[in-house]
Amino acid sequence: MLYSPPVTQxxxxxxxxxxxxxxxxxxxxxxxxxxxxxxxxxxxQRGVEAVLDLICRTIQAVMPxxxxxxxxxxxxAPSPVDPFxxxxxxxxxxxxxxxxxxxxxxxxxxxxxxxxGNDANLAALAEWKFGAGQGCNDLIYxxxxxxxxxxxxxxxxxxxxxxxxxGEPGHFTVVADGPPCxxxxxxxxxxxxxxxxxARRARxxxxxLPSASLIRKLSGDDPAxxxxxxxxxxxxxxxxxxRSLYDEAGTYIGRAVADMLSMLxxxxxxxxxxxxxxxxxxxxxxxxxxxRFAMAPSYTDPLRIVRAxxxxxxxxxxxxxxxxxxx
Amino acid sequence: MLYSPPVTQxxxxxxxxxxxxxxxxxxxxxxxxxxxxxxxxxxxQRGVEAVLDLICRTIQAVMPxxxxxxxxxxxxAPSPVDPFxxxxxxxxxxxxxxxxxxxxxxxxxxxxxxxxGNDANLAALAEWKFGAGQGCNDLIYxxxxxxxxxxxxxxxxxxxxxxxxxGEPGHFTVVADGPPCxxxxxxxxxxxxxxxxxARRARxxxxxLPSASLIRKLSGDDPAxxxxxxxxxxxxxxxxxxRSLYDEAGTYIGRAVADMLSMLxxxxxxxxxxxxxxxxxxxxxxxxxxxRFAMAPSYTDPLRIVRAxxxxxxxxxxxxxxxxxxx
Numbered sequence: 001m002l003y004s005p006p007v008t009q010x011x012x013x014x015x016x017x018x019x020x021x022x023x024x025x026x027x028x029x030x031x032x033x034x035x036x037x038x039x040x041x042x043x044x045q046r047g048v049e050a051v052l053d054l055i056c057r058t059i060q061a062v063m064p065x066x067x068x069x070x071x072x073x074x075x076x077a078p079s080p081v082d083p084f085x086x087x088x089x090x091x092x093x094x095x096x097x098x099x100x101x102x103x104x105x106x107x108x109x110x111x112x113x114x115x116x117g118n119d120a121n122l123a124a125l126a127e128w129k130f131g132a133g134q135g136c137n138d139l140i141y142x143x144x145x146x147x148x149x150x151x152x153x154x155x156x157x158x159x160x161x162x163x164x165x166x167g168e169p170g171h172f173t174v175v176a177d178g179p180p181c182x183x184x185x186x187x188x189x190x191x192x193x194x195x196x197x198x199a200r201r202a203r204x205x206x207x208x209l210p211s212a213s214l215i216r217k218l219s220g221d222d223p224a225x226x227x228x229x230x231x232x233x234x235x236x237x238x239x240x241x242x243r244s245l246y247d248e249a250g251t252y253i254g255r256a257v258a259d260m261l262s263m264l265x266x267x268x269x270x271x272x273x274x275x276x277x278x279x280x281x282x283x284x285x286x287x288x289x290x291x292r293f294a295m296a297p298s299y300t301d302p303l304r305i306v307r308a309x310x311x312x313x314x315x316x317x318x319x320x321x322x323x324x325x326x327x
Numbered sequence: 328m329l330y331s332p333p334v335t336q337x338x339x340x341x342x343x344x345x346x347x348x349x350x351x352x353x354x355x356x357x358x359x360x361x362x363x364x365x366x367x368x369x370x371x372q373r374g375v376e377a378v379l380d381l382i383c384r385t386i387q388a389v390m391p392x393x394x395x396x397x398x399x400x401x402x403x404a405p406s407p408v409d410p411f412x413x414x415x416x417x418x419x420x421x422x423x424x425x426x427x428x429x430x431x432x433x434x435x436x437x438x439x440x441x442x443x444g445n446d447a448n449l450a451a452l453a454e455w456k457f458g459a460g461q462g463c464n465d466l467i468y469x470x471x472x473x474x475x476x477x478x479x480x481x482x483x484x485x486x487x488x489x490x491x492x493x494g495e496p497g498h499f500t501v502v503a504d505g506p507p508c509x510x511x512x513x514x515x516x517x518x519x520x521x522x523x524x525x526a527r528r529a530r531x532x533x534x535x536l537p538s539a540s541l542i543r544k545l546s547g548d549d550p551a552x553x554x555x556x557x558x559x560x561x562x563x564x565x566x567x568x569x570r571s572l573y574d575e576a577g578t579y580i581g582r583a584v585a586d587m588l589s590m591l592x593x594x595x596x597x598x599x600x601x602x603x604x605x606x607x608x609x610x611x612x613x614x615x616x617x618x619r620f621a622m623a624p625s626y627t628d629p630l631r632i633v634r635a636x637x638x639x640x641x642x643x644x645x646x647x648x649x650x651x652x653x654x
Contacts, residue, residue: 154481162465166591183623295508
């Protein structure tokens with residue numbers, strides 16, 4: 001990066017770059033909370049330069065009067081990121097964003113230090129410093145959504161790996177020769193345990209479900225209306241079949257969690273993303289499977305498996321943590 | 328720990344506590360290599376106190392004239408270890424060694440700082456600083472032997488986890504409801520890919536093998552003489568069945584490696600332990616399976632999968648690294 005941050009300044013600007021919105025927030029390093037925020041539509045179809053301009057405009061909207069008081073800008077991107085070189089590797093929801101050196105491009109435009117991170121990694125940082133992982137130095141965050149992503153804090157540091165690609169638990173192989181994965185692999189965790197997978201399994205079952213099935217009723221027998229959320233509502237109202245789909249997904253997640261325990265021995269596993277809003281419907285089978293597949297009770301007895309606490313602002317708080325770290 | 332090391336001193340004593348031998352070596356922090364070494368039989372059956380006495384005696388044998396020049400003692404134990412409290416959790420080959428606070432007990436006896444580590448973790452440190460991982464900040468070491476152990480270096484630090492139990496890749500679940508594992512689990516990596524597993528599979532096949540089979544010939548048709556090493560010799564001499572057993576083991580290891588890549592994105596995977604002496608017979612299927620199961624070429628293209636370079640002295644060099652680290 002071009003600029004190394006002076007230590008006397010006191011503001012951080014955090015940006016959450018999403019496929020739909022770009023959000024920016026002004027933080028102080030001396031008091032908790034967001035001082036000012038702004039959100040604009042991403043207009044991703046206009047291409048890389050236009051989105052970079054929008055990012056800068058959103059940042060300007062939260063800029064403090066004393067520009068020199070901004071120590072750094074932290075940005076979360078919906079993509080694998082090379083944090084060492086500030087490169088957005090490939091953002092599926094942002095057309096044209098393939099190997100974009102966004103860090104350097106934004107530093108040139110903004111004339112301030114910019115640090116880039118993967119959005120799920122930043123959510124892990126947010127949970128660590130402000131959410132369900134406070135006080136822990138070893139945690140794994142999983143986001144269960146249309147796909148499955150994650151972030152690892154080990155020994156009080158974000159694990160990024162040699163090229164910034166660490167923390168992708170969604171691509172653990174859990175079913176040899178299982179369903180095809182978006183990445184080209186087979187039987188990866190997200191093919192059997194993501195929201196997409198839960199909805200797909202429910203749609204597969206739909207034609208054979210009894211007429212009393214709540215999945216049938218709530219969806220009006222329309223496969224297009226079957227979502228993981230609908231399945232969780234059916235389960236909450238007592239539908240056994242719906243519950244068993246969450247059991248199945250949670251068991252796969254718990255088994256992958258057991259593998260992660262033997263590698264990283266964390267004290268807490270944090271489940272975020274839309275599917276984890278189902279709460280214990282998902283978390284209880286995760287806990288049981290983690291126990292069943294783990295090597296020894298010494299891994300699972302002191303372990304907590306809990307829901308994420310940061311919801312809408314995880315990306316912003318995570319970008320704030322990223323940009324405030326001296327490392 | 329009781330004593331914090333002064334920084335002007337220049338010696339480190341490294342100890343490799345094994346089920347058979349206790350080995351100690353004197354290192355200088357200012358020049359590479361072992362200055363002096365000693366080895367004694369462990370006499371494990373005599374119990375914890377006797378072994379602690381033997382450790383102290385072995386250390387005394389390599390003690391420099393100026394005792395005050397010893398900055399710290401590093402000890403590798405064949406057990407999970409709580410490195411924060413210096414506790415040997417459970418050493419299967421050392422009767423009575425269950426939750427032994429060896430760090431503190433040895434500090435009291437020796438009146439010098441003692442740091443304790445798991446032997447496979449220390450082998451990872453040795454490979455990192457002196458072996459196949461030199462210059463890398465992100466590596467995973469696997470020891471393929473009667474069981475499968477390991478150690479992780481990420482971002483230039485040994486990953487120990489919340490309670491020191493990290494780095495146990497042998498207990499990844501790779502076959503749901505597979506063979507029983509020593510830990511009580513099922514289908515863990517070491518049940519299908521360790522030396523023990525390779526020998527077991529060969530013994531299962533033995534009665535049905537053709538009379539030309541080298542496994543039959545080399546073992547004299549005696550199941551008790553079938554070992555992983557014998558199978559590798561048969562493979563080296565062209566026996567297809569023997570080769571396929573290494574293929575099978577290597578494929579399981581490669582699949583688990585792919586999971587590790589998505590979590591930790593290392594630049595090098597180092598395979599040590601007796602079974603890895605088979606070289607490419609084992610490593611080639613590991614490489615192929617890692618590619619096949621990994622999420623993307625960006626994980627495997629820059630990755631090296633290589634044999635360990637440190638052989639007999641990995642434990643001593645690793646204990647030296649452990650005790651020299653300022654962390």
